[in-house]
Amino acid sequence: MNAVIEKVIRLLYTARFSFKSITATLRYRADEELFDYARARWMKTRGVKPLVAVSPDPQPMGSVAANLDYRWQVWWDKPWFWRMDRVDLTNHHVTVNVIDREKSLSYLAESGHVNVWPFQATNERDEALPVDEETEANNAAMAMAFLDPSFLLSTHSLHYVEETRHASRLAYRLWGRLRAGREVPGDALFWESADYYELWVDAGLGILLAYTAYLENRPFAEVKVEELAVDVAIPEEIRSFGPPEGTTVRTWSAEEYWGTTRYDDHN
Known part of the structure; x- marks a missing residue:
């Protein structure tokens, strides 16, 4: 058991270094009413021990009654390229975010507008940059x-449950709880x-193939990998994405970019 726990710790710590490129399709589902309740409780009690006591061996009930349903598709080729497509499966709205070397493109399909953000970081132009160096992508x-x-290693207490499978891959299933007084970055x-x-x-790989949040033994939000491939070439049509003809494009100046706070939804 101790050997497995030690391995899981190493996997979580090194997950981001375990591949050069990755493509994945994920499903994000949430119960909006329960999530709103969790949000209100979190805002009221942040930094305080959770109001609801749960047993050391939780017994979850059912599955997420989702009325928020998204599909995420991601492509990451270190250190320069990142793309994420968010598809709202209830209204079919699509948001595309692309980062490639010296610019970041954010495209909201239903609005017909695209924002292009410039970068100032000098290392974005360094061809010899190590793959895991800090870049926008x-x-x-x-x-x-x-x-x-x-981050889970310092913010949550983790308990090993069993070896299992998810998305046709071998996985370790764990329970996790926020440690008292800890705050999560991100x-x-x-x-x-x-x-x-x-x-x-x-x-x-050490990445999370799935994770589910529970409130009073009821699941209210989950993310699950549906498809996964590592160290494969990113297709050119993914890399060369551009908004459809006729889309309004705004290119932001560096001053506007650094003076703007960009909001990213839950991921």
């Missing part, structure tokens, strides 16, 4: 918990608001 990718779950709302979390850690 790498930073965007590592903001996703499933690609870089290392998506604090999701990772601090639940009573506990169910996690599936890829046994080879």
